[in-house]
Amino acid sequence: MIMKEASDSKDQQLTVALRIRPISMAELDEGATLIAHKVDAQMVVLMDPMEDPDDVLRANRSREKSYMFDVAFDFAATQEMVYRATTKGLIEGVISGYNATVFAYGPTGCGKTYTMLGTDNEPGIYVRTLNDLFHSIEETSNDMEYEVSMSYLEIYNEMIRDLLNPSLGYLDLREDSRGIIQVAGITEVSTINAKEIMQLLMKGNKQRTQESTAANRASSRSHAVLQVTVRQKSRIKNIMQEVRVGRLFMIDLAGSERASQTQNRGQRMKEGAHINRSLLALGNCINALSDRAGVKYVNYRDSKLTRLLKDSLGGNSRTVMIAHISPASSAFEESRSTLTYAERAKSIRTTVKRNLLNVSYHIAQYTSIIADLRSEIQRLQRKIEQQEPRPLRPDIRSIQAEVQLHGNPFERQEMDQLREQLISTFREQMEVRRHLMELENNYMEIQIESSRHLITISNWDQEKTRRAQKWQEEQRKESYRKDECEKDSDTGDELSDVPEPQEVTLAREHIAALQEEQDKLHKQKAELERRFWEVQQRGHRLEEALPWRISSEEQREVLSLLCKVHELEVENTAMQSGALLKDNLIRHQERTVRRFERHWNLCHRIIHEQRRFIHESQLLVPSHLEEMYQTYLHELEEGSLDRVAAIDRAAARALKDTSVAKLPPLAVETILDSDQESVKTLGSEHQQLPQRDSRRSILPPLVPETDSSEASQVFKTSSRARQLKNSAVVTPPPIHVNGVISQEYLPRDSLVSLGSQRNSSPDSSDHCSDGILTRGERKAIVCGTKSIAVKAARRRSRVLESDRLNLLEPTKECSSLSLHSLSESEDPLCRETPALCQPTSPSLQHAVSEDNLSSSTGETVPGRHAPRHSPGPWLRVNKKGGKKQEKKEESLEAKRRKRRSRSFEVTGHRAPLRLLLSLSPPTKLVYPRK
Ligand SMILES: Nc1ncnc2c1ncn2[C@@H]1O[C@H](COP(=O)(O)OP(=O)(O)OP(=O)(O)O)[C@@H](O)[C@H]1O
Known part of the structure; x- marks a missing residue:
């Protein structure tokens, strides 16, 4: 699936909340005093416990420093208050296709897990968010269809583990062709309610690496990431249908800690180093992102955590950071650095866009669905025509059928069954085709991504060759100079010394992961094709049985209506494809013009x-x-x-004016009572079924005048689209996982598809004009x-x-x-x-x-x-x-x-x-x- 850039993108500032937890008994026992206070709804003051107010030399120095946040909480804040002020507002956005992230940040033992997970009596943000999410979904589920899935993982010692299925071992991060970071092979659980999710979370949390440290008896030693994906689409089936995908990340970071303070040794020290490494990387990212000049390089690659949070910090996400501190004087240093980071993070801006599935990829594939359906119709029409010449001498069977129809209610029942069977076969066929189409899209994306990595590798190979040649040249010159004539000396050693850049190594890793995914898709595709074939066969058998089972005029009428419904479906799809193409073209052109301007x-x-x-x-x-x-x-x-x-x-x-976006709802005409339902279920719901001729007069022209032939060209696959489709399905790129991959290994097809892809970028209007505009336009x-x-x-x-x-x-x-x-x-x-x-x-x-x-x-x-x-x-x-x-x-x-x-x-x-x-x-x- 492809995300498209929605026009409603907006800049958002990172929301930063600060929570001061209650002072603990242990801290009080240590003799700690309160040094962090909430002054008002946004301001927090931290006092330096080391400063002596009686010290004359320091008299001019302020003992306290104040920090401003979007919202501040102290020990009096309830879980509900924190949730309402930080996270509740994100839910609506997630449902309508925006990404959101909430992460708890702060030193160990300061209340991050308490805020995110909470306790049975005081549940935290996870549960409250999911409850409200499902509640909102329920409210709109009459019109919209939702799919909610979740994954839960931990990053421990720079390794990713699936908390819902730890037996999967360590997982890899990879960036897909849209630049979205994903965890390859993570378990995605489709859930229907918060209770189920909560159970999964509890189960997952038991898998989380937790240990007792000096600072926290049950310290989380890993960063835990709960990802909830909400896909929303209208219940009305339509090819223009938008699918909105919103992702919500809820992250409980591991605590930052100083080894000396937590008296950690051995394994704990190592963990601490890793935790600090990722938090340091996070801090660096925050620093770079909050740079007002915006010139600092943001290095997300330094840790798995920052790679995973890339979108949340600097990309397409509404992000809330809840920083936590202890109010105790013994935690002064940690509190101060946390407050500084958190305050700095306020100036981070993200650009939030709604994630919509881009249908432009699908256009080529819709044309193939249309072609399939057309041939389906032709076959059915032939069937009807075969029956048309009624036997001159009515045979006993038809007479019997005629009699039975009027006299026998079972005949009518059988007719209904027959119709149902036909409809469900059509529908199933469409469904499987759509799945295949999605699969092909994924396939295409993998190809594109593979090509991207192959190019990285190939560039490196070329670079190595270039270096080798240069080195050889220098050697030759050297040997001439020395008159030693040592030609063709060994260059391999020199080259093998050159360390491979990290991005090339990563590219190789990605290719291996992509190869796996490609294999998986292969299997799925084979399975779907088998299903498709079965449904097709079932349809054929049904058709073959029709002449024997259909004997009356009325029944034939029903069958022909079914065909018409199918035909309407096809025409509507075709028109919408055309309109879609035009819209795309206009959008691309406008974007190009804006860029040029x-x-x-x-x-x-x-x-x-x-x-x-x-x-x-x-x-x-x-x-x-x-x-x-x-x-x-x-x-x-x-x-x-x-x-x-x-x-x-x-x-x-002019193009906009001639573009027919959607069919206007047709006047409801009563057809055969019993058929209305089938029409509704088979076709798009707002289409009714008028007589063929009257429909013609009601429908607006597809393209200006005389264009009926060109109208069909609109949805005939353009050569480029065909190329895309073919390359996507038929010729997967050969991926060489091990060994050297040089440029000649670059698969032609994948490069072609890559090229076409590039051409189809928003900035390329050429692509759109190829095979999309009608001749007249x-x-x-x-x-x-x-x-x-x-x-x-x-x-x-x-x-x-x-x-x-x-x-x-x-x-x-x-x-x-x-x-x-x-x-x-x-x-x-x-x-x-x-x-x-x-x-x-x-x-x-x-x-x-x-x-x-x-x-x-x-x-x-x-x-x-x-x-x-x-x-x-x-x-x-x-x-x-x-x-x-x-x-x-x-x-x-x-x-x-x-x-x-x-x-x-x-x-x-x-x-x-x-x-x-x-x-x-x-x-x-x-x-x-x-
Ligand atoms: N706001 C709060 N109200 C009551 N108790 C709290 C609050 N915040 C934290 N606590 C308690 O403090 C202890 C430490 O909190 P928690 O485990 O959430 O810290 P943490 O920041 O997640 O630590 P780590 O990073 O080590 O996992 C827990 O016993 C928790 O119940």
């Missing part, structure tokens, strides 16, 4: 700033650069970019942009040529035409680096220029730039002239802004040349003295 604005700012800098510093400007700048100003003034953007927007709007867009694109391309090449000529022959006069052409050239990159562009012959260029000139103005314009005896391409900006120039630029800029702010029509005509020339800035430039 952002980039364009940035470029504009850079150019502007650099110009100012050049003027202020009176820097030398090469002539060709100056000309390019003039062109740039022209382009701004003329607004040709605006035109292109406007055309794009208009095309997108393409034409509309192409017509709108073609002329501009052609003009731009021509002019670009002319500009390049003129640039090239300018550079090569500085004395050569530059025609005004070229300058004008420059003003409409669209590719600054190309202009900046003429060598990268295709040079055309000067004569050809010239001809084109002339042609262009006459077509645009009908007159020749005298040259206006470089003088005949130009001293060279380098210019110095005259301060006076520069100021004037600057003024002019500013006024041009103001005009441009004015123009941009006006709404304008897309005419496709450009401004007359004369007007352009009159607006072009003066070119009073001073040349450097030789």
